[in-house]
């Protein structure tokens with residue numbers, strides 16, 4: 001099959017939204033001096049998080065690991081509950097795994113940030129029981145904007161790319177969650193001394 005579109009023209013490289021291209025004044029990301037050491041698991045940012053929470057029975061239970069620089073890796077096993085088409089992972093679920101892995105990068109910067117934009121390329125179908133090897137890194141920072149990319153490979157950490165993503169995370173204050181979250185969950189989170197201390201540590205010790 002030739003690499004041409006319906007008009008016969010070469011479609012060129014895959015498109016990426018211009019919002020995901022760092023501006024000219026963007027700088028290289030700086031790993032926080034107290035970031036977890038390479039090889040260390042980052043731990044869940046919230047027990048009930050669908051992506052990483054240990055107390056979330058429906059969740060993906062992703063455990064991201066710090067690498068050198070501002071980079072993390074994680075493995076995600078596709079379960080029967082994650083199907084879209086028969087025997088294949090749902091694309092939105094794979095996007096969630098990418099989002100969570102990309103989000104965990106902010107622990108290495110010691111910045112609280114939320115996803116502003118997430119672009120996903122689905123390159124190969126991912127069958128149930130496959131281990132998706134995720135690898136994400138921050139590529140640039142511009143003010144509150146954090147630019148990052150990720151890949152998910154199958155068949156091993158050096159296997160073929162099945163999914164890839166580019167993202168823009170936006171730095172926020174902890175107030176973002178306090179002002180926008182549901183009071184019951186906020187109160188429960190605040191009552192957990194570990195979680196509240198951890199969240200506050202980001203603000204007083206940036």
Ligand SMILES: CCCCCCCC/C=C\CCCCCCCC(=O)SCCNC(=O)CCNC(=O)[C@H](O)C(C)(C)COP(=O)(O)OP(=O)(O)OC[C@H]1O[C@@H](n2cnc3c(N)ncnc32)[C@H](O)[C@@H]1OP(=O)(O)O
Nearest residue numbers: 019045099100103113114115116117170177189190196199
């Ligand atoms: C004690 C209590 C315990 C709390 C514990 C907390 C600790 C938790 C730790 C860590 C949690 C991390 C959780 C990760 C979970 C996985 C990741 C997710 O799924 S996150 C959920 C999905 N995302 C959202 O819900 C965002 C919803 N959107 C918003 O809230 C706003 O739109 C927000 C904050 C993203 C931006 O709003 P603005 O008013 O603050 O800022 P503006 O001025 O609009 O944007 C700033 C810059 O960013 C650009 N920007 C913003 N959104 C953009 C977009 N979608 N595309 C392109 N550019 C965008 C703008 O153009 C602007 O750029 P220019 O400075 O002018 O150059």
